[in-house]
Amino acid sequence: MGKPFFMRDKFLTWGAVIVIFTLVVALLIRAHYWIPILLFCIYCIGVYNTYQTKHAILRNFPVLGYFRYFFETISPEMQQYFIERETDGKPFPRNQRSAVYRRAKNLSDTVPFGTQLEVNHRKYEGIKHSIYAKSPKEELPRVWVGNEQCSQPYHASLFNISAMSFGSLSDRAQISLNRGAKKGNFYHNTGEGGISPYHLEGGGDICWQIGTGYFGCRDEQGNFSEELFAEKTKNPVVKMVELKLSQGAKPGHGGVLPGVKNTPEIAAIRHVKPGVTILSPPGHSAFSDAEGLLRFVQRLRELSGGKPTGFKLCIGDTREFEEICAKMNELQIYPDFITVDGAEGGTGAAPPEFSDGVGMPLEPALIFVNRTLKNYGVREKIRIIASGKVLTSLDILRAIAMGADMCNNARGFMFALGCIQALRCNTNACPTGVATQDKMLIKGLDVTDKSERVYHFHKNTLQTCNELIAAAGRKSYDQVDASMFMRGDEFDRLSDKYFPDVLGNVDKVQS
Numbered sequence: 001m002g003k004p005f006f007m008r009d010k011f012l013t014w015g016a017v018i019v020i021f022t023l024v025v026a027l028l029i030r031a032h033y034w035i036p037i038l039l040f041c042i043y044c045i046g047v048y049n050t051y052q053t054k055h056a057i058l059r060n061f062p063v064l065g066y067f068r069y070f071f072e073t074i075s076p077e078m079q080q081y082f083i084e085r086e087t088d089g090k091p092f093p094r095n096q097r098s099a100v101y102r103r104a105k106n107l108s109d110t111v112p113f114g115t116q117l118e119v120n121h122r123k124y125e126g127i128k129h130s131i132y133a134k135s136p137k138e139e140l141p142r143v144w145v146g147n148e149q150c151s152q153p154y155h156a157s158l159f160n161i162s163a164m165s166f167g168s169l170s171d172r173a174q175i176s177l178n179r180g181a182k183k184g185n186f187y188h189n190t191g192e193g194g195i196s197p198y199h200l201e202g203g204g205d206i207c208w209q210i211g212t213g214y215f216g217c218r219d220e221q222g223n224f225s226e227e228l229f230a231e232k233t234k235n236p237v238v239k240m241v242e243l244k245l246s247q248g249a250k251p252g253h254g255g256v257l258p259g260v261k262n263t264p265e266i267a268a269i270r271h272v273k274p275g276v277t278i279l280s281p282p283g284h285s286a287f288s289d290a291e292g293l294l295r296f297v298q299r300l301r302e303l304s305g306g307k308p309t310g311f312k313l314c315i316g317d318t319r320e321f322e323e324i325c326a327k328m329n330e331l332q333i334y335p336d337f338i339t340v341d342g343a344e345g346g347t348g349a350a351p352p353e354f355s356d357g358v359g360m361p362l363e364p365a366l367i368f369v370n371r372t373l374k375n376y377g378v379r380e381k382i383r384i385i386a387s388g389k390v391l392t393s394l395d396i397l398r399a400i401a402m403g404a405d406m407c408n409n410a411r412g413f414m415f416a417l418g419c420i421q422a423l424r425c426n427t428n429a430c431p432t433g434v435a436t437q438d439k440m441l442i443k444g445l446d447v448t449d450k451s452e453r454v455y456h457f458h459k460n461t462l463q464t465c466n467e468l469i470a471a472a473g474r475k476s477y478d479q480v481d482a483s484m485f486m487r488g489d490e491f492d493r494l495s496d497k498y499f500p501d502v503l504g505n506v507d508k509v510q511s
């Protein structure tokens, strides 16, 4: 079989022939000179590509090779627009994204014609409603955070914005989140990139996250600075402090801020060099064991003037967590909250092996953390915050049933900001202006509109939570537990177990 015409050697010969031919024709008819000029330019690019050594496809297919790169860049959109069905799409299927968009736009979030889920499948998880359903409460649920060691407890919303730094998200995205948080009275976690002016612009409540890079509270050598921390936590909008140990999408890896997103402004906020990729170290320099961790939490709480202080982690080696619990009792130091992030959690940028292969998923992690805190007799002192695909009202109730007191969400709020799951957070080319520092792209994000969407997404999600617990006949969130849920295949299996002769009986009756 012959090689295709557009391969390198044929391209060089036939390309030259075509350019010369069109030039001769243009000279003869004394018109359309642009055609040979255009073809000549394309030919030159092709010739360049045949000699470059970086891209094999372009060396072999000097012009047509570009189509491959073009289709590759728009592949997430092609998937979404032409291939994806309602329940397809990763990490979030279309039906879940649409639910967020509708809630964020404050439109009716009803669906027609019934469920598209396979309700007899094990993956289906439903709520056991009650015959004696109640009327849903109007008031949105709130939870006190802060034990007896904290002098400024905070009355938090049950659902809040999870950590996302200015750097991974744009300035307008952060302003919109913050204004939405202010209007809806919930908190906005800064992410490990420090408190930027955009986190403060709307006056919404802040949970300041301190990561291994100590961004915003670090000295010249990158070590934690007590002075800077104490000064910044004086700000009354800082309601809580979260020490980040790890996150589900890349546990044990530290943060990655790609160089293209590290603008001079971000670098100044973080106290780092602009333009270079910033890797926060995988571990903390301020402590290296359970005792050090708890003493550091205690110190942060003192320096903050007694604000609720806790830590965020994705569960890995369970013995380490048990050791921390044992140390709590030994040292009598109790964090005010622990944020449990599941391996299914999101990120702006992470190595694939860390995203796909490290850390415990949220559900078993919550069950483990809740049980362990109870075993050590410290559960009453510590709030558990759950994150990792806690997107819908059902997800929130499921997390509470597994042991959480509150939930955080990152990517749901990104959808509320207009994110289309283009999967470009790590390239600075987010088409919606949410996860980029490109000024041209950010211009597309309208703060007034998007902050309203953030507000409505939060409000409508929690209102649906209220409706669901009322449908289950429960009076409050304290009554939400695992007995409220069922799995799709539960009754199939039960019927096999307890009524194996049912079909036989039917036959007998009929005969």
Ligand SMILES: Cc1cc2nc3c(=O)[nH]c(=O)nc-3n(C[C@H](O)[C@H](O)[C@H](O)COP(=O)(O)O)c2cc1C
Residues within 6 Å of the ligand: 162, 163, 164, 165, 168, 169, 190, 191, 192, 193, 209, 244, 246, 247, 248, 312, 341, 344, 345, 346, 347, 348, 387, 388, 389, 390, 408, 409, 410, 411, 412, 425, 435
């Ligand atoms: C763009 C982006 C940036 C993030 N930045 C941080 C961060 O700075 N610190 C952190 O602890 N987690 C960070 N996360 C993780 C979230 O806070 C959260 O733990 C995780 O995404 C939970 O999953 P969800 O997106 O399904 O809610 C980030 C997530 C995303 C999507």
